[in-house]
Amino acid sequence: MSKNNPKHLNPEQFRQKGYQMVDLIADYMQNIEQYPVLSQVEPGEVYSSLPTRPPEQGELFQNVLNDVNSKIIPGLTHWQSPNFYGYFPTHASGPSILGDFLSSGFGIQGMLWSTSPACTELETLVLDWMVDIAGLPEHFHSSRSGGGVIQDSASSAALCAAVAAREKALSFDSKRNITDLTAYISGHTHSSAEKSLKIAGFRDEQIRRLNVDDSFAIKGDDFARRVKIDIDNGFIPAFICATIGTTSSLAIDPIREISEVASKNQIWVHVDAAYAGSATVCPEFRNLLDGVELVDSYCFNPHKWLLTNFDSDLFYVANKPDLVNALTITPEYLRNKATESGQVFDYSGWQISLGRRFRSLKLWFVIRHYGVEGLRAHIRKHIELAEHFESLVESNSSYEIFHPRVLNLVCFRHKDGNEKTKQILEKINSEGKIFLTHTILDDMYVMRFVPGAIHTEMRHIDSAWAEFVKAAV
Amino acid sequence: MSKNNPKHLNPEQFRQKGYQMVDLIADYMQNIEQYPVLSQVEPGEVYSSLPTRPPEQGELFQNVLNDVNSKIIPGLTHWQSPNFYGYFPTHASGPSILGDFLSSGFGIQGMLWSTSPACTELETLVLDWMVDIAGLPEHFHSSRSGGGVIQDSASSAALCAAVAAREKALSFDSKRNITDLTAYISGHTHSSAEKSLKIAGFRDEQIRRLNVDDSFAIKGDDFARRVKIDIDNGFIPAFICATIGTTSSLAIDPIREISEVASKNQIWVHVDAAYAGSATVCPEFRNLLDGVELVDSYCFNPHKWLLTNFDSDLFYVANKPDLVNALTITPEYLRNKATESGQVFDYSGWQISLGRRFRSLKLWFVIRHYGVEGLRAHIRKHIELAEHFESLVESNSSYEIFHPRVLNLVCFRHKDGNEKTKQILEKINSEGKIFLTHTILDDMYVMRFVPGAIHTEMRHIDSAWAEFVKAAV
Numbered sequence: 001m002s003k004n005n006p007k008h009l010n011p012e013q014f015r016q017k018g019y020q021m022v023d024l025i026a027d028y029m030q031n032i033e034q035y036p037v038l039s040q041v042e043p044g045e046v047y048s049s050l051p052t053r054p055p056e057q058g059e060l061f062q063n064v065l066n067d068v069n070s071k072i073i074p075g076l077t078h079w080q081s082p083n084f085y086g087y088f089p090t091h092a093s094g095p096s097i098l099g100d101f102l103s104s105g106f107g108i109q110g111m112l113w114s115t116s117p118a119c120t121e122l123e124t125l126v127l128d129w130m131v132d133i134a135g136l137p138e139h140f141h142s143s144r145s146g147g148g149v150i151q152d153s154a155s156s157a158a159l160c161a162a163v164a165a166r167e168k169a170l171s172f173d174s175k176r177n178i179t180d181l182t183a184y185i186s187g188h189t190h191s192s193a194e195k196s197l198k199i200a201g202f203r204d205e206q207i208r209r210l211n212v213d214d215s216f217a218i219k220g221d222d223f224a225r226r227v228k229i230d231i232d233n234g235f236i237p238a239f240i241c242a243t244i245g246t247t248s249s250l251a252i253d254p255i256r257e258i259s260e261v262a263s264k265n266q267i268w269v270h271v272d273a274a275y276a277g278s279a280t281v282c283p284e285f286r287n288l289l290d291g292v293e294l295v296d297s298y299c300f301n302p303h304k305w306l307l308t309n310f311d312s313d314l315f316y317v318a319n320k321p322d323l324v325n326a327l328t329i330t331p332e333y334l335r336n337k338a339t340e341s342g343q344v345f346d347y348s349g350w351q352i353s354l355g356r357r358f359r360s361l362k363l364w365f366v367i368r369h370y371g372v373e374g375l376r377a378h379i380r381k382h383i384e385l386a387e388h389f390e391s392l393v394e395s396n397s398s399y400e401i402f403h404p405r406v407l408n409l410v411c412f413r414h415k416d417g418n419e420k421t422k423q424i425l426e427k428i429n430s431e432g433k434i435f436l437t438h439t440i441l442d443d444m445y446v447m448r449f450v451p452g453a454i455h456t457e458m459r460h461i462d463s464a465w466a467e468f469v470k471a472a473v
Numbered sequence: 474m475s476k477n478n479p480k481h482l483n484p485e486q487f488r489q490k491g492y493q494m495v496d497l498i499a500d501y502m503q504n505i506e507q508y509p510v511l512s513q514v515e516p517g518e519v520y521s522s523l524p525t526r527p528p529e530q531g532e533l534f535q536n537v538l539n540d541v542n543s544k545i546i547p548g549l550t551h552w553q554s555p556n557f558y559g560y561f562p563t564h565a566s567g568p569s570i571l572g573d574f575l576s577s578g579f580g581i582q583g584m585l586w587s588t589s590p591a592c593t594e595l596e597t598l599v600l601d602w603m604v605d606i607a608g609l610p611e612h613f614h615s616s617r618s619g620g621g622v623i624q625d626s627a628s629s630a631a632l633c634a635a636v637a638a639r640e641k642a643l644s645f646d647s648k649r650n651i652t653d654l655t656a657y658i659s660g661h662t663h664s665s666a667e668k669s670l671k672i673a674g675f676r677d678e679q680i681r682r683l684n685v686d687d688s689f690a691i692k693g694d695d696f697a698r699r700v701k702i703d704i705d706n707g708f709i710p711a712f713i714c715a716t717i718g719t720t721s722s723l724a725i726d727p728i729r730e731i732s733e734v735a736s737k738n739q740i741w742v743h744v745d746a747a748y749a750g751s752a753t754v755c756p757e758f759r760n761l762l763d764g765v766e767l768v769d770s771y772c773f774n775p776h777k778w779l780l781t782n783f784d785s786d787l788f789y790v791a792n793k794p795d796l797v798n799a800l801t802i803t804p805e806y807l808r809n810k811a812t813e814s815g816q817v818f819d820y821s822g823w824q825i826s827l828g829r830r831f832r833s834l835k836l837w838f839v840i841r842h843y844g845v846e847g848l849r850a851h852i853r854k855h856i857e858l859a860e861h862f863e864s865l866v867e868s869n870s871s872y873e874i875f876h877p878r879v880l881n882l883v884c885f886r887h888k889d890g891n892e893k894t895k896q897i898l899e900k901i902n903s904e905g906k907i908f909l910t911h912t913i914l915d916d917m918y919v920m921r922f923v924p925g926a927i928h929t930e931m932r933h934i935d936s937a938w939a940e941f942v943k944a945a946v
Contacts, residue, residue, distance in 0.1 A: 005850060005854070006780075006843055006847040006848070006850045006851040006854070007842075007843065007847060008566065008567065008927060008928065009566070009567030009568065011499045011500070011502040011503040012499070013567065014495075014498070014499050014502060014567040014570075014571075015495055015496065015499040017567065017568075017571060018495030018498065018499065018571060018574075019492055019495055021495075021571045021574055021575060022487075022488055022491030022492055022494075022495060023488065024575070024578075025487070025491065025574070025575065025578035026484045026485070026487050026488040026491065027484070028578060028579070029484040029487060029578075030484040038587075039587075039589060039590050039591070041590050041591075043586070043590070043811060043814065043816040043817045044594070044816070045590070045594075046590055046591045046594035046595065046598075047594040047595075047597060047598050050595075050598055052598075052601070053602070053605060054602040054603075054605060054606055054840050054844075054845055055840070055841055055844045055845065056844055056845050056846055057844040057846060057847075058841070058842055058843050058844035058846070058847050059841045059842065059844065061568070061842060063841070064568075064837075064838060064841050064842070068575065071591075072591045072595065072834075073591075074591075075589065075590045075591025075592075075594065075595075076579060076581055076589045076590075076591055076592075077581060077587070077588050077589045077590075078581070079580055079581045079582055079588075079589075080579070080580045080581075087582075087588075087806070090580060090581075090582050090828070091580070092577060092578065092579075092580025093481065093482070094481065094482030094486065094487040094490065095482065095490075095534070096577075097487075097574070097577045097578050097580070098487075098490060098491060098494045100573075100574075100577040101491075101494055101498070101570070101573075101574045101577060102494060102497070102498065102541065104565060104569075104570045104573040104574060104577075104782050105497075105498035105501060105502075105565065105570050106501070106549060106552075106553070106565075107552055107553045107563060107564070107565025107570070107782060107783070108549055108550060108551070108552045108553075108563075109552055109560075109563050109783065113516070114511075114512075114550065115550050115552075115560075116512060116548065116549045116550045116552075117512050117514050117516070117518070117519055117548045117549075117550075118512070118514075118519045118544070118545045118546075118547075118548025118549055119548075119549075121517070121518075121519035121520040121548065122519065122520075122523075122545065122548075124520060125520050125523055125525075128525070129526070129527040130527075132526060132527060133527055152625060152826055152828070153826040153827065153828040155825060155826035155827050155828070156825060156826055159672070159825065163671075163672050166674075177652050177676070178651060178652070178674050178676075179650050179651070179652060190804075191802045191803075191804040191807070191827070192826070192827050194802060195800070195802050195825075195827075198636075199632070199636050199672070199673065199800075199825060200672065200673070200674060201639075201651050201673060201674020201675075202674075203650070203651075247804075247806050248805070248806055303828075307479075309577050309580060310580070310582065310828055310830055311828065311830065327668070327672075329664045329667060329668050330664070331663075331664040331720075332721070332911075332912055332913045333560070333720050333721055333910060333911070333912045333921070334664070338516060341516065343516040343517070344516045352628060352629060352632060352668075352672060352825065353625055353626040353628035353629055353665070354626060354628050354664070354665050354668075355563070355625070355626040355628070355776075355783055355784065357783055357784065361545075364537075365537060367527050367528070368528055368531070368532045368536070368537050369480075369531050369532065369534060369537070370479055370480065370531050371527075371528045371529055371530040371531035371532065372527055372528065372529050373529055373530060373531070374479040374480060374530075374531050375479070377478060377479045378479040381478070381479070437806060438805075438806070439805055439806045440805045448806070454481060455481065
């Protein structure tokens with residue numbers, strides 16, 4: 001056996017190298033504001049800085065850490081920087097990072113209840129907690145008709161919803177097939193909904209793009225009109241993805257109105273609240289959920305705005321069998337007594353993949369560390385930061401708010417128009433002090449400023465604003 | 474602002490709690506053999522041991538760690554135990570856990586090259602390395618026609634392949650639609666292939682289950698025969714999932730023969746080598762890859778047998794545009810100069826979801842820590858362990874090898890038949906010293922013994938065998 005002994009770390013070696021890694025991450029946190037927020041490397045630069053062939057012999061751990069510092073960190077865009085205002089944030093709080101670390105350390109598989117009961121049951125518990133915390137409909141609780149599960153992302157949640165909707169629509173008439181189905185989105189629905197529909201077998205000509213109103217929200221009457229036309233033409237309307245908080249402008253589709261049309265026509269309503277859904281931990285933002293009690297599925301991402309590492313999309317369905325029947329296959333080698341007893345959930349039947357990590361640990365760490373009050377304070381702080389930034393924009397004669405602020409997204413532009421606004425954004429991003437991204441609304445190039453990083457403080461907002469003032473000259 | 478200050482960890486607090494977490498994980502590693510391998514909790518036991526309502530105020534970190542020890546660990550099935558012989562293993566080596574921890578700590582998004590160039594480029598590099606390491610076809614290298622990407626699991630890889638295959642088949646004739654397509658698997662193909670096909674919109678009646686030979690491998694001539702029948706009946710054969718190492722018995726489908734039939738008929742060949750693919754790091758197992766140079770896509774999972782944490786499925790395609798064109802949608806808010814330059818990969822267009830972790834770090838840590846020699850030694854050690862176990866079974870008059878050993882999977886049973894074999898397996902698992910799982914082959918109930926946990930040594934095999942000897946009485 002002697003020649004086949006790979007140099008595994010024993011627990012003591014793991015402990016020592018683990019401390020080194022903790023130090024590296026803590027130092028990264030400490031130093032994060034020193035780096036340009038948007039990585040300044042050129043295409044191919046990181047790849048070509050590393051050996052093109054793998055090492056034949058094992059290397060010292062310290063060598064790898066040195067390369068992390070000298071070659072990897074310069075190639076990062078620093079999403080955890082307090083000066084990151086792009087896209088929507090993706091959170092990695094301390095408690096969450098450590099919960100995720102524990103998940104890696106346990107190295108268990110949560111595909112079936114029996115493959116680690118705690119993985120399934122902690123997930124059920126935390127998703128039930130979140131029904132309380134976020135003010136979601138009571139029937140999303142696992143003890144009722146519905147239930148929740150953690151997906152990797154809102155993309156996967158939309159795909160699960162689209163597949164469940166497709167199967168439900170086809171179950172009504174065995175002579176019809178997928179080419180008879182239609183689905184509904186808008187030009188402001190996240191691209192992942194369209195991608196999910198296409199993965200699920202919908203062709204472009206089966207996907208309707210609904211009109212939006214001045215706030216970029218779907219017009220409920222246009223949905224009703226398109227559904228009627230489709231039915232008259234022999235189609236089966238099957239699925240709509242409505243959004244609470246679109247990516248471009250945080251527009252809120254009229255969930256209640258959409259659901260009423262949908263329910264008359266047996267259309268599955270999926271609600272993508274990926275970003276904005278975290279705000280409903282605060283009672284003052286529960287109005288966002290108006291009508292959600294009528295929908296078939298709903299998701300939001302604590303990995304965006306609720307202090308939890310990617311991947312953490314919480315996906316709820318109103319009626320468990322709709323989802324589970326669409327996604328469960330049990331071959332012989334996965335059969336076990338617990339599954340056959342019907343007393344347990346096997347979450348692999350609630351998602352695309354068979355395999356799954358212990359994803360609930362990090363969210364459980366977050367909720368326990370911060371408490372529900374802490375989660376609310378965190379959201380409210382970002383709203384305050386956005387209000388402050390909005391007031392700075394309003395007080396300046398060169399810039400204008402393009403679109404009324406929703407939550408912590410400020411959409412604004414330079415008054416000289418698209419070209420000037422684009423120049424400013426590119427200049428600021430290339431300088432690296434802050435980072436933000438853009439969108440196009442009504443043919444206008446608009447900057448999106450989202451103060452949503454965990455460690456952003458009022459002083460960062462003031463410094464960020466100084467960049468815009470300087471660039472406007 | 475004072476009331477909206479959630480108690481974030483500062484870098485020093487993170488460092489201190491990070492050390493505590495390292496200690497907890499190191500202690501878990503140290504003590505893992507003390508626990509029953511299969512969790513002995515009853516359904517609902519973990520859930521009901523925890524508060525049904527979330528805490529309003531934040532709690533001490535130590536309280537959470539205490540609950541991990543007292544409530545979570547007893548609810549785990551210990552996949553990293555050296556006494557775990559069930560399913561296929563899922564690995565969590567020390568270097569991999571720490572690489573994954575770093576990914577959580579950075580908390581970046583790798584959806585686009587520009588959102589963290591190092592995330593994309595390290596992934597490209599490591600997947601290129603693996604072409605060398607595992608002896609894969611040269612055209613899988615990113616600089617050639619093909620390329621590789623990390624998926625969460627072989628399920629997702631199969632889904633990406635099925636969608637790419639579907640789009641390619643439909644591109645040949647715009648008048649045909651998805652209901653005209655057929656796909657091919659066998660009763661031994663992993664259930665995730667069938668599930669992926671169904672998610673991609675294939676109905677059960679479009680999925681052909683091919684006959685297998687005495688080794689449970691697809692019969693190439695049956696594939697040719699079914700394709701001809703389908704074409705004669707007006708179908709368009711689009712996709713076959715062939716397997717290198719089936720879950721039940723590690724059967725090897727005839728990739729070359731299948732590919733030759735497929736190539737004549739423009740059928741996409743996807744190869745699922747999820748488990749056995751790791752063995753090809755050893756030159757003596759490269760014969761497993763015979764014919765892979767002819768296929769359209771290929772995947773294997775370092776998170777099973779190559780020392781890397783879940784999720785780490787390596788998915789290669791022979792022709793990048795087939796995949797990328799099927800899965801890329803770029804809305805305005807994701808547009809950027811690097812993407813438009815065409816000089817970079819945006820891996821979100823190579824997978825289902827938009828969001829993605831920095832998944833390559835952990836595999837990079839593994840390759841650098843162990844070196845290619847270490848990876849080979851690791852595989853060879855498990856083969857030796859399986860050979861030893863096989864010889865113990867062969868030397869015993871109560872048991873029989875059911876099926877010739879392939880790699881490190883020993884399929885065996887008690888000579889008294891199905892009922893006795895099942896009793897033995899259930900008794901052994903309930904006692905908790907070791908854990909293994911079963912399958913059914915030719916109506917025979919068969920125990921699957923897979924010595925594949927990272928820390929399994931010869932002494933564990935001897936102890937495991939003693940359990941079978943005792944139970945046979």
